[in-house]
Amino acid sequence: MLANIPDFNRIEKLHRAASPSEDAYNLIHCHCVVIATISWMLARHQNKLLAFKQLNLNNDFADFADFENLADKSQADVEQIMLRQMSKINEDLKNRCDLAKSCLKKLIDTNPLELPKVSGGIAPKAYVDEYAAFAGGLLHDIGTYFVLAKDGSKTADGKLEFDGPNYILHGLRGYNYLIDNGFSEDIAQFARNHTGVGLTREQVALQNLPLPAGDYIPRTVEQEIVMVADKYNSKSIPPRFLTVDTYRRKAARFGEENAKRWMCLVSKYGRPSVCKLADFFGLKVD
Template sequence: MRNNSEETLQCDAVKNANLPDFSQVEQLHRTTAPSESAYNLIHGHCVVIATISWQIAHHCNMLLESKTKCSSSILERSKLAQSCIKKLIGDNYSDLPPIKGGRAPKQPIDEYAAFIGGMLHDIGTYFVLKKDGSANFDGELSFDGPNYILHGLRGYNYLLKCGFSEEAAQFARNHTGVGLTREQVALQNLPLPVDDYKPQTVEQEIVMVADKYNSKSIPPRFLTVEEYRRKAARFGEENACRWLQLVDQYGEPDIAALADFFNARIFSYFF
């Protein structure tokens, strides 16, 4: 299922060279989180999305590998991503359920960029908390629903303010829905500057896709392809169709197995 009107995004090696080290991003989460419970929820979600993003990128590269050999630099970026994931979830990351389906990309994908983008994408959600889990709110944690849509832009501006590159900040800005357009912003009267908030690289698009499989509800919840399709359809059938096109492109995770894996390792705090 392919929509020819949708541009096929590519890996941009120059932009990806400006991405931060894993340790910088980990420190950013720690210094930004207003409470331990906020950190556990938002950082935990980012760990899940970063891992799924890496899985998708790696899976697509393996599909491409059958046709053309990946360069040594791409292989090194894959090893770097895997070493970071091991630090987060341990050596048993190899037990992650595989991605099924998908299509080979036109060129190799930077797996580290997809991973670190997943770790960065929701940094702005620390700034849309109604109750931040601190003692001031008796430990209660909740989001400011009407302003939640601002989390991408707030994260983008925050990352730039903290000295991160434009390329890094775009992972926060460009992951909402299945690619938020200026027309949708205007039509839905969203509290955002009227502009496009769509992924600019294939790695940004992968993070956007991965993000749809896990919500920051309390407790966190995993969504199947069909569950998110129904959610996307609330904003128009075009959104639902676009979601299915993205799944066709990048493959489908085993959501039940992922939930078992991560609920035991990352989200046990909430259960």
């Protein structure tokens, strides 16, 4: 469980402070809301898978496969079973799960349990910090406020446009902004390490990217979840959702190994219902 995770209200204020215009805020903050939502969904799904795996190993259920049937019949029952199982392991982590759900409800004005389900996935070895994944999703793209060629303000004639050649720097600029504002290294890493399916030192050099030499890859499960969630939504104007296959084709432009890495991550964390999420947020699917 990560320490020193910022308060939800502090994160919201930081977006307002960083944004140069209302249009920039609406685009970037709304994207972060989507990614925080998907990150929570993936993290919660991971915890469900682990809880039911443990119950099955303890012979609390005759058949682990019955989990999917139970989930279909009563989502509320599944939630309670998961939380009871989690509290046996770590009561603080269970409380963080409750906090994440409460904050997400404020953010999207909907009971998170009514969101579309995630399918598939592999049970993790340990429970995921759902609040860390949620907060990381809200903060991951804070640096994109600092890579705008036209910032949507009156001085830019209201036009909003990213600085394409320097866009790759948004993760590092977000990392530095969070550190400068007193956020912990663990939290700042959400901004630094979410690009693509992870950038290695070798890829930075081979692609001649304008980044300091180093690995830009997730260091925790929660960071990896945010990185994965980020691939399902684009900040294009207008923003849109991406399917698993759409992003696979996008990843393949940087090599087949990149595409394979993406599909491994999908198998690991499961598939959110992109079309239903797009309907929920009022966006189109690519």
